[in-house]
Amino acid sequence: ASAAFAASRNYVVQGDIVYTPACGEAKILPQGYLVVKEGKVQGAYDKLPKDYEGWKKQDCRGKLILPGFCDLHVHAAQYRQIGLGMDEALLEWLEKYTFPEERKFSDTAYAERVYGDFAAELAKCGTTRSAVYGTIHRQGAEILARKLTERGLGAYVGKVNMDRNAPDYLCETSAGSLAETERFVKAPVWTDLVRPILTPRFAPSVTPELLQDLGALAKRENLPVQTHLSENKAEIQWVAELFPKIREYPKVYEHFGLYGDTPTLMAHCIHMSEAQIKEMVSRGVYPVFCPESNLNLTSGIMPVRKFLQAGAKVALGSDVGAGHDLFMPHVIVRAIQVSKVRAMDYPEEKALTLPEAFYLATKGGGSFFGKVGSFEPDYDADFLVVKTPKALAERSVQERWQHFIYHGTPEDITARYVAGKQLRLP
Ligand code: GUN
Ligand code: FE
Structure with a gap:
């Protein structure tokens, strides 16, 4: 059981990643990969590095992956x-x-x-x-x-x-x-x-x-x-x-x-x-x-x-x-x-x-x-998965992110994670 738990602590999330490593700098990775190891961000990548190819993958393509x-x-x-x-x-x-x-x-x-x-x-x-x-x-x-x-x-x-x-x-x-x-x-x-x-x-x-x-x-x-x-x-x-x-x-x-x-x-x-x-x-x-x-x-x-x-x-x-x-x-x-x-x-x-x-x-x-709020290596894996309304599906990742911030609701968030663990709502 502990091996299964350890395994579930390591995974890859594929989706449209947006985060801000510096004030005013939005880093955008369309169909990128967020690699989570032991509750921490291992990295956010355009292409999945070979080392993680065998890891459990969550397919969130078409959804935004944002820091909590x-x-x-x-x-x-x-x-x-x-x-x-x-x-x-x-x-x-x-x-x-x-x-x-x-x-x-x-x-x-x-x-x-x-x-x-x-x-x-x-x-x-x-x-x-x-x-x-x-x-x-x-x-x-x-x-x-x-x-x-x-x-x-x-x-x-x-x-x-x-x-x-x-x-x-x-x-x-x-x-x-x-x-x-x-x-x-x-x-x-x-x-x-x-x-x-x-x-x-x-x-x-x-x-x-x-x-x-x-x-x-x-x-x-x-x-x-x-x-x-x-x-x-x-x-x-x-x-x-x-x-x-x-x-x-x-x-x-x-x-x-x-x-x-x-x-x-x-x-x-x-x-x-x-x-x-x-x-x-x-x-x-x-x-x-x-x-x-x-x-x-x-x-x-x-x-x-x-x-x-x-x-x-x-x-x-x-x-x-x-x-x-x-x-x-x-x-x-x-x-x-x-x-x-x-x-x-x-x-x-x-x-x-x-x-x-x-x-x-x-x-x-x-x-x-601490190291919270970004997807740089060693940051706590706090992230949200956010869906995009159909009418905006063809827009760029940047525009869908803008739209969510201005017009989104909590219902658009389909999953939330803190330190790599998914939150369960009541
Ligand atoms: N200043 C002292 N108490 C409060 C409070 O409860 N709210 C706000 N906004 N200011 C405060
Ligand atoms: Fe206050």
């Missing part, structure tokens, strides 16, 4: 609230819609249901890797980790920290929040694919004492960090008031060891100075561009071209539930569209192209997980 999508900012606990209260701005939306919804996750039965549905939907959408927020509730966040594992997905999962400026029902004590976080990162739920990430909600929700303790914990246990940064002007002003000696929002995280001392994701990064962008790049911190959320909450347009020109490791995020859509092709399109709007006012900030935005949603964000 990476969503580097998504709130699983907001899955039930998609589309609600979208006429508010950030701080009002949090108070009126988000906190009351997140409160429900103190109930583990509710967490089981919503997180189960969320994980199934992520898999269906072809989001093979994600950086996910739960709520303050440790048990709920552990359930979230289990649900992602049950689906075979890769993810970083965070138990949220909030010890101030939250309703009583969603506010922890500082000591309790730290203790629960320490317990969470040692919970018996972690695997090679699903791992913990420290998740202070954002600077206004966390006391300086707890930020300090989380920075120390990140360092001691070498844990990655995710939070929100410079999303909304009222929020930025509030942070300046809450931290009067530091004032600058990114400096707050930097001060407490939560800004690139370990791998770090910062969602939004809309309103940032050139100097702040430069500092972010030098610290290797990832800005996560969440265009749908930024439109819905009228937060602003992230100057993504400036970040790219500065050499930032930009990722894309759905930011569900402020974003209304888990399907990353829609986020890719929105990223391109808002960058076009920005380019109308700032022509020197050229709009994103599809091969650029696709890169951000695959290899760009994927790099946070």
Whole structure:
């Protein structure tokens, strides 16, 4: 049996391969061969090398073979609230819609249901890797980790920290929040694919004492960090008031060891100075561009071209539930569209192209997980098989890829793989 298992870990997939080894560079192999060995990409080839001729072959001719999508900012606990209260701005939306919804996750039965549905939907959408927020509730966040594992997905999962400026029902004590976080990162739920990430909600929700303790914990246990940064002007002003000696929002995280001392994701990064962008790049911190959320909450347009020109490791995020859509092709399109709007006012900030935005949603964000998001040798074999509507069957591979991103749906994805293993949908 183990020999059969080992054999099934090695195979060749034949189909129309598209991936982006560099930002803006689409590599296209019509009727190419993706060779998978032990869950890793051995190579992507025009012609099958002799060595692999005897390997089990999956015939996906006429279908696209794409890297799985990476969503580097998504709130699983907001899955039930998609589309609600979208006429508010950030701080009002949090108070009126988000906190009351997140409160429900103190109930583990509710967490089981919503997180189960969320994980199934992520898999269906072809989001093979994600950086996910739960709520303050440790048990709920552990359930979230289990649900992602049950689906075979890769993810970083965070138990949220909030010890101030939250309703009583969603506010922890500082000591309790730290203790629960320490317990969470040692919970018996972690695997090679699903791992913990420290998740202070954002600077206004966390006391300086707890930020300090989380920075120390990140360092001691070498844990990655995710939070929100410079999303909304009222929020930025509030942070300046809450931290009067530091004032600058990114400096707050930097001060407490939560800004690139370990791998770090910062969602939004809309309103940032050139100097702040430069500092972010030098610290290797990832800005996560969440265009749908930024439109819905009228937060602003992230100057993504400036970040790219500065050499930032930009990722894309759905930011569900402020974003209304888990399907990353829609986020890719929105990223391109808002960058076009920005380019109308700032022509020197050229709009994103599809091969650029696709890169951000695959290899760009994927790099946070290791060798993920590309078909270069030694990358984890995360890939999707995507069918093309009959009416477009005669088009070039490049055009069919473009069509899928702009007009495709999760139903067009006929199979999803993470680290070489096929995901089973419910
Ligand atoms: N800032 C703090 N919390 C949140 C959240 O849940 N969503 C978004 N978009 N921004 C936040
Ligand atoms: Fe968010």
